Amino acid sequence: MKMLITGGAGFIGSHVCEFYAQRNYEIFVVDNLSSSNLENIMHIENLTFYQKDVSDCDFMEQLIKEHDFDYVIHLAALVSVAESIAHPKISLKNNLEASLNLLINLRKHSKKLKKALFASSAAVYGNLEKLPKAPEDQVLPQSPYAIDKYAAERNFIIFNELFGLPTTVLRFFNVYGERQNDSSPYSGVISIMLHKFKHDEKFIFFGDGTQTRDFVYIADVIQAINLVLMHEEATGEVYNVGTGHQTSLKEIFDVFSEISKIDLEFEHQDARKGDIKYSYAEIDKLSHLGYTPQFDIHSGLNNLYKKM
Ligand code: UD1
Structure with a gap:
């Protein structure tokens, strides 16, 4: 093929x-x-x-x-x-x-x-x-x-x-996952946050950090x-x-704090223009084809943190 x-x-x-x-x-x-x-x-x-x-x-x-x-x-x-x-x-x-x-x-x-x-x-x-x-x-x-x-x-x-x-x-x-580009300000937020935790650098929340995403x-x-x-x-x-669940940026930050045992510095800046506030997927249609997500946010982030 x-x-x-x-x-x-x-x-x-x-x-x-x-x-x-x-x-x-x-x-x-x-x-x-x-x-x-x-x-x-x-x-x-x-x-x-x-x-x-x-x-x-x-x-x-x-x-x-x-x-x-x-x-x-x-x-x-x-x-x-x-x-x-x-x-x-x-x-x-x-x-x-x-x-x-x-x-x-x-x-x-x-x-x-x-x-x-x-x-x-x-x-x-x-x-x-x-x-x-x-x-x-x-x-x-x-x-x-x-x-x-x-x-x-x-x-x-x-x-x-x-x-x-x-x-x-x-x-x-x-x-999110291994090999996601973390080197640009335009990179996905999990790869940026992980990089900050690994290098002990300040993380910037655009907005108040309560925005949610369905991280898969x-x-x-x-x-x-x-x-x-x-x-x-x-x-x-x-x-x-997606996974059918939403997680806020603050929650992701807390999970990384817990896994890394690092008390990372952070600050808030204005929300980005065009940014979405809340997002998560209804996955019923894909489930009918047999789709079952194997990773929730905790197991996914733990897995990623160990591999990086
Ligand atoms: C992401 C994907 C996009 C995909 C979409 C599906 C990337 C770069 N973008 O867009 O390709 O189609 O999901 O939903 O992977 N943020 C911070 N601090 C940072 C970086 C981001 O607070 O340093 C915030 C953003 O303002 C946003 C949230 O984190 O509120 C997620 O941003 P981002 O990872 O760029 O994803 P999306 O814009 O949702």
């Missing part, structure tokens, strides 16, 4: 590569290494790496024509809400245009495609008051990131409805990806990927 993983050298992508390489898939990775690291996948055999931008339409067309992939997992993106506000056109190019080009090329050249999976985001729900957030609920995107992710996921679904392309959309909630451990995300890939009935559908 040939599998194309865009953004495969990134945090989530490298775990996906490992999982399918162990199952003898032939893996092809396209990644521009803008926020990822080749070292994440150096140890994986049976993997072909292209340092290319997914928005390079000619390159992507040639690649898809040449290989006729069985599976495509589209993870390459600008991943930060805050960064999309600072650079909306980069989000448009990377999060929307590149995925539309991918769909056009798949439609044109794929004969064997079994599933093209799009990594969308819980950010599409915005500050929807109803909790937990379910795939059939209203969306209220409130950042360029969320707008582009929503438009891109609609394209994935519409290419299924119009042309029969076998697509599935996953709305990831807040994924990478192993459970891999479980979700594999389930939708292996179930034909997941085609043309949108799923939430």
